[in-house]
Amino acid sequence: xxxxxxxxxxxxxxxxxxxxxxxxxxxxxxxxxxxxxxxxxxxxxxxxxxxxxxxxxxxxxxxxxxxxxxxxxxxxxxxxxxxxxxxxxxxxxxxxxxxxxxxxxxxxxxxxxxxxxxxxxxxxxxxxxxxxxxxxxxxxxxxxxxxxxxxxxxxxx
Ligand code: THU
Numbered sequence: 001x002x003x004x005x006x007x008x009x010x011x012x013x014x015x016x017x018x019x020x021x022x023x024x025x026x027x028x029x030x031x032x033x034x035x036x037x038x039x040x041x042x043x044x045x046x047x048x049x050x051x052x053x054x055x056x057x058x059x060x061x062x063x064x065x066x067x068x069x070x071x072x073x074x075x076x077x078x079x080x081x082x083x084x085x086x087x088x089x090x091x092x093x094x095x096x097x098x099x100x101x102x103x104x105x106x107x108x109x110x111x112x113x114x115x116x117x118x119x120x121x122x123x124x125x126x127x128x129x130x131x132x133x134x135x136x137x138x139x140x141x142x143x144x145x146x147x148x149x150x151x152x153x154x155x156x157x
Contacts, residue, residue, distance in 0.1 A: 006151045008143075008148040008149075008151065009144070009148060010141050010142060010144075010148060011142040012139050012141055012142075013140040013141075014138075014140075015140070016135075018140075019140065022051070022055075022093070023093065023095070023131075023133055023142065026049050026093055026094075026095040026133065027095045027097070027133055027135050027140070029047075029051075029057045029059055029095065030047045030048055030049040030059070030095035030096055030097040030133075030135060031104065031135065032049075032059065033047030033049055033061050033074065033078070033097070034046065034047035034098070034099065034102075035047070035061075036059065036060075036061035037061040037062050037063075037074065038061070038062070038063045038064055039062055041064045041066075041068070041071075042064065043100055044062070044098060044100055045062070045098065045102075046061060046062040046073065046075075046096065046097070046098040046109065047060075047061050047074055047096070047098070048060050048061070048074040048075045048078035048079075048094060048095065048096045048097075049078060049094070049095050050078050050079060050082040050093070050094050051091070051093045051095075052082070052086060052089040052090060053090045053091075053092045053128075054089065056086065056089065058078060058081055058082045058085065060074050060075070060076075060077030060078025060079070060080075060081050061077060062074040062077065073111070073112060073114070074096065074098075075096060075111050075115035075118070075119065076114070076115050076118050079091075079094070079115075079122050080118075082122070083122060090128060091125075091126045091130055092126075092128070092130070092131065093132070094119060094130060094132050095133040095134075096108070096109065096111060096132070096133070096134050096135065097109075099137075103137070104136065104137040105136055105137065106136055106137050106138045106139075107136045107139065108134030108135055108136035108139065108140065109136075110134060110149075111132075111134075111149065113150075116146065116150040117150065117154070119132065119146045119149070119150070120146045120147075120153045120154075121155075123145065123146045124155055129145035129146075130145060130146050131143065131144055131145070132145075132146065132148075
């Protein structure tokens with residue numbers, strides 16, 4: 001038997017000003033996207049924004065439903081919209097912001113497992129690392145690729 005370990009790396013920033021301009025623009029888009037959240041059950045607004053390699057950005061937000069599982073997280077709303085509306089473009093980065101009553105959570109909200117799996121798929125489709133930026137009011141985390149949020153990705157049958 002051999003004991004093994006997987007380490008993940010990410011960068012932490014104190015505020016949006018510290019991000020590089022491309023990431024800052026995407027972060028602002030994710031924060032704006034929070035206003036599109038339809039969250040009558042949880043009261044938790046999540047905004048997500050996808051940037052393509054050409055700088056184009058699309059946004060999504062969480063959409064809840066009285067039949068709870070029929071609702072969808074912000075990340076998947078944005079990623080599915082991004083792929084459906086711009087099928088030939090390559091995704092470069094995804095930013096996520098979440099909070100309640102217009103306030104962003106102090107610590108970044110981390111994406112659910114299903115959203116991580118969908119991110120992995122679009123990283124594969126794009127053929128390049130998909131950067132993920134998680135925005136909190138007190139700190140911002142940047143992951144260079146989805147693998148850092150989903151070690152041992154399932155990506156083949
Ligand atoms: N939610 C997201 O939009 N993204 C996540 O990664 C986790 C949770 C949404 C789903 C639901 O509308 C609300 O947040 C509470 O779970």
